Amino acid sequence: MSENDHEASHDEAEVARRHDGLVARLQAVRDRMAACGGSGVALLPVSKGHRVEAAIAARRMGLDQLGENYAQELAAKAPVVVGAAARVGWHFIGQLQSNKVRMIADDVHTWQSVDRLKVGKEIAKRAPGARIFAQVNLSEESQKAGCSFEDIDDLVRALRELDLDVAGLMGVGAAADQDATAAGFARLRAAVDRLDLIECSMGMTADLELAIREGSTMVRVGSDLFGPRE
Secondary structure, three states: OOHHHHHHOOOHHHHHHHHHHHHHHHHHHHHHHHHOOOOOOEEEEEOOOOOHHHHHHHHHOOOOEEEEOOHHHHHHHHHHHHHHOOOOEEEEOOOOOHHHHHHHOOOEEEEEEEOOHHHHHHHHHHOOOOEEEEEEOOOOOOOOOOEOHHHHHHHHHHHHHOOOEEEEEEEOOOOOOHHHHHHHHHHHHHHHHHOOOOEEEEOOOOOHHHHHHOOOOEEEEOHHHHOOOO
């Protein structure tokens, strides 16, 4: 696909509309973060479920890293954003199947949801030396993705042996349970420190203040920035 094809695959009027809405919402999220001492915490906008124009608007505002949950959606958006704005440092934050790694290996800047050695091996094969976060199942619910706290040390060790750049850990708080979420966040932060890692990716729209108080270095925000999913 040529650059002109990329340009033809988005709507500039829609980009402008998205930009206008994003300006106020971005400031509101940053105000929330600052109010709980998180001015220095990284904000990862999550464009999952939104048209590519939302990602283009964010990139043109200077937001150079974005999160996506689905491989197909990231693969479809990445070339359009490059054609309309500039390259994005995409973070893959959704449940990752090893057979989807090849589809997005050239576009992903950080793989935040590596919870199995099998996935790590596929990333090492397709993107040697890739930057990754190991995902931990904070609530220990069987239906949720993530390695157990008991196994995280071994997983990080094995991923490092693949010469992957294990930069941090990632976790998702328990739904509608602040006490359990706080406990999980505190435990994740402790694991980051014990393993001598840099990044602690925890906190989303509903619990970013709690995550920041427990030591998050990166919060992942979708709906409060881009509005309801489409």
